[in-house]
Amino acid sequence: MATTLIADAPVDVDDEGFLTDPAQWNEAIAEAIARENGIPQLTDRHWLVVRFMRERYLATGMAPSIRALGKESGVPVKELYELFPKGPAKLAAKIGGIPKPKGCI
Amino acid sequence: MTELLEQPHETTAKPTTIEKVSIVVSKGSLEGIYPALIMANGARMEGIDADLFFTFFGLDAIRKDRFEKIKVATVGNPGMHIPTWIGAVPGMSWLATKMMQRQMEKIDIPPVPEFVELLGDSGVRFFACKATVDMFGLSLEDFVPQVEEIISVGEFYERSAGAEIVFT
Numbered sequence: 001m002a003t004t005l006i007a008d009a010p011v012d013v014d015d016e017g018f019l020t021d022p023a024q025w026n027e028a029i030a031e032a033i034a035r036e037n038g039i040p041q042l043t044d045r046h047w048l049v050v051r052f053m054r055e056r057y058l059a060t061g062m063a064p065s066i067r068a069l070g071k072e073s074g075v076p077v078k079e080l081y082e083l084f085p086k087g088p089a090k091l092a093a094k095i096g097g098i099p100k101p102k103g104c105i
Numbered sequence: 106m107t108e109l110l111e112q113p114h115e116t117t118a119k120p121t122t123i124e125k126v127s128i129v130v131s132k133g134s135l136e137g138i139y140p141a142l143i144m145a146n147g148a149r150m151e152g153i154d155a156d157l158f159f160t161f162f163g164l165d166a167i168r169k170d171r172f173e174k175i176k177v178a179t180v181g182n183p184g185m186h187i188p189t190w191i192g193a194v195p196g197m198s199w200l201a202t203k204m205m206q207r208q209m210e211k212i213d214i215p216p217v218p219e220f221v222e223l224l225g226d227s228g229v230r231f232f233a234c235k236a237t238v239d240m241f242g243l244s245l246e247d248f249v250p251q252v253e254e255i256i257s258v259g260e261f262y263e264r265s266a267g268a269e270i271v272f273t
Binding site for chain 1: 147213219
């Protein structure tokens with residue numbers, strides 16, 4: 001774990017750059033992480049997924065599975081992979097300032 | 106006097122990431138098919154490309170007439186920890202399958218048909234093994250729409266260039 005500066009804010013991140021304290025997150029941080037991970041501009045659709053991930057995590061303490069994401073976020077699986085080609089669940093969690101999803105699904 | 110032979114030095118390259126996996130599915134039981142599907146899904150979730158190559162009874166996972174009826178093997182399966190004769194009792198396989206499906210649902214693992222659809226939507230590519238398809242007298246129409254092509258082993262290796270091959 002290390003403290004780093006994202007969008008001029010000091011945040012605690014793990015080895016892979018996931019925020020370890022969701023409370024340190026804000027939208028500017030989200031946009032900076034997205035840019036760094038190959039998404040130049042977060043669209044409304046990206047935000048829909050990111051917010052769903054974040055809210056679900058804050059409510060249940062667990063990030064949703066890709067199955068739940070596809071069924072319940074309002075964005076179907078195919079589009080999820082178009083929005084986040086390098087892994088929707090992982091990347092949306094990173095951008096949303098929550099820990100890396102631990103599930104296998 | 107002994108002379109020490111110089112050991113060849115491995116070049117200390119940084120461990121690279123896996124970019125692609127080619128997973129062979131050769132078994133047709135529920136516990137034979139799931140690991141491959143879970144590994145393919147896990148690969149896509151990490152941004153890794155994934156091909157699934159179905160051969161022998163693994164083809165059951167993509168056969169329209171069978172993929173909704175995949176069962177746990179209760180006979181000849183030491184992992185069940187029940188005597189073989191109990192495993193052979195009519196309805197046992199059905200019961201074990203129901204129980205496993207219930208557990209899978211609890212941890213959010215979809216049933217095989219939904220899983221196949223999820224993987225297709227995730228960009229996993231599906232192929233059927235030509236030798237087995239010919240042996241069983243099947244054709245592309247017998248498979249779910251996610252199956253792109255019937256390919257030979259040679260073509261499988263060609264497609265798998267640079268990939269990690271996983272046999273299940």
